[in-house]
Amino acid sequence: MERNKDAPDVPLLDVRDLNVHLHTPRGVLKAVDGVSFRIGAGRTLGLVGESGSGKSMLVRALMGISPPIAEIAGSVRLGGTELVGLPRGQARAIWGNRIAMVFQDPMTSLNPVVRIERQLTESMREHTAISRADAKIRAVDLLERVGIPEPRKRARQYPHQLSGGMRQRVTIAMALACDPDLLIADEATTALDVTVQRQILDLLGEIQADRGMGMILVSHDLGVVAGRTDEIAVMYAGRIVEHAPTDDLFAHRRHRYTEALLAAVPRLDVPRSHRPRPIPGTPPDLVTLGGGCAFAPRCTAADTRCTAEHPATASEEGHRYACHHPVGDETADREPDAAGPPDTAAPHDSAGPAATSTAEEVPA
């Protein structure tokens, strides 16, 4: 595909045809199935999907923390270094050092019986030749950088003495300890209150701009990724079904799943009469997944072709999607359902008429 044609400079992260297959007692579960994407330095990718879509398995594979039953195939290159199949010793120099991760629940990354200071200095001492005394100074600097008041005092405390928001700031400081090239935030603000979520997202954005890191923002919440990313990849059943620059994705979404996901989000800015539209059914079982489009059983536009034939990935000026009946193509290749178009258009009123009209320009 297009991946071979242009490579003027090496991207920060280049993922090609990545597979994470889990060997379960029921059979092989394709948690990640043929995923390719790139991230440039200083860019932010939003990775969106429901639970079980494979987004966490994908970033865990990048971070080298896949479960033992996972078989990883494909290629993950960080600044030209191939990570898949890298011997453990060499990989240790990258994971936690050049790639760092922040998790949803800060207590999973914090040791409850170790002072904050030592948790911060540990990875610095592991990865760099920094002295104990310098590492302590840097730990306090990092705490200050992530907006923790009284950093000197906090450094001497234990995780339980901090609030949830403060703990998440500490895990961000830990991730930054070795100046990573790539920061992965896996639902890092999901467990936080909305006011604190905003503080943490602002902080991540500032730090990224400061350091020119690449960032992957994993979230089930389209609101979180909308204002904070350069591009968005939507995952469903282990695959990226749509990938586009953020503005383009919201304005001209092409995949039916992206469309349905947006329509299901409860909105603050619309009156109560506009209810979110549920997506019927549940995500498929990834062990028994057949041919066809994985979203077909829940898709309002699906026909026999969708259940039989896996949709190829189409690419239009950096906007990739895999759908037989992309949004905006109704008039071009099929009769719209009687109930289809008005229904589909309704919940997006606030996204603006521009969105709908431009979407229709694409096939023309």
Place this chain on the structure above:
Amino acid sequence: MTAEPAATPAPAASEAAAPMPAPDNVLLTVTDLVQRFRVPGGVLDAVAGVGFSLERGRTLGLVGESGCGKSTLARAILQLPGPTSGSVVFAGQDLTTLSGKRLRAVRRRIQMVFQDPVSALNPRRRIKDIVAEGLVIAGVPQAEIGPRVAAVLRKVGLDPESVSDRRPHEFSGGQCQRIAIARAMVVDPDLLICDEPVASLDVSVQAQVLDLLDEMKASTGVSMIFVAHDLAVVRNISDDVAVMYLGLICEIGDTDAVYDTPAHPYTRALLDAVPAPNPQAGHAGPALAGEIPSPVNPPSGCRFRTRCPLASPRCASEVPALREVARGHRVACHFPLVGGVGGAEDAVSGEAPVS
């Protein structure tokens, strides 16, 4: 409409404004409810004097950050545990004065749905037994139980034939929440208290459960108290909404009024913090600094003043009372933001509105 002139208490004690004589359609009246816990550092008023009333067939949304007391309030209504002081009048009876058999009989008419549906269901029991339990306890004749369980399962969108003999682990989170709703609704309650019922569900499934709750309300006329931290979810389900901060209601009123013309700076900040699924939207106002203070030692005067962009010396010395800024829309703020559409002319505030 729903909001009674509730007491806005001094942190110390109850300075109640008695609710109006309850009209017939009022199902629940909570007056000056305080829930105090002893903690190592002293005492903590998780709910520090809250009052409101709920009409039959209406849904009241309770929103606020973690630690604001919204769940404690919901549980205090159910007497789980009962409040330290204040009254909870449900269908004419003050639940705080009842105990034992009489309390259990009334409480049957109030049911609850919890956040984590998987842990709310006993993993070792079959679905039909889980759903039937309330009926069994209520002494419903055995012959009636089967049909009523099947009917309610059908109502929540599950096929009784195929689910009755299965156990909770065989179902997804969304399906478990349907089962939990069936268990609550099978006894035909008058009031359903939902504590973060969709917080642990995927967005596609959230909308399914919200739709289901709405259908339940339409078909049975059940009243609801809907506790959630997600403001968008609350907007979608509630007729009225109460915003809580550090144990107190700071704003209460018709949902669209509160969301479209928020009068309390805290409500404004909460709404501004919600990220819109629209890359062009951005955030409307500045981010709220800091975190919610400790309820063991709450700020004097207005509890929000330490984070409030409009705070003045008066806010530190005087507790703002809940007062009407528009019909049925009350706010506890010395400087309410009533400049929005349709709110200003009804302002009863003596201050110049600050915008």
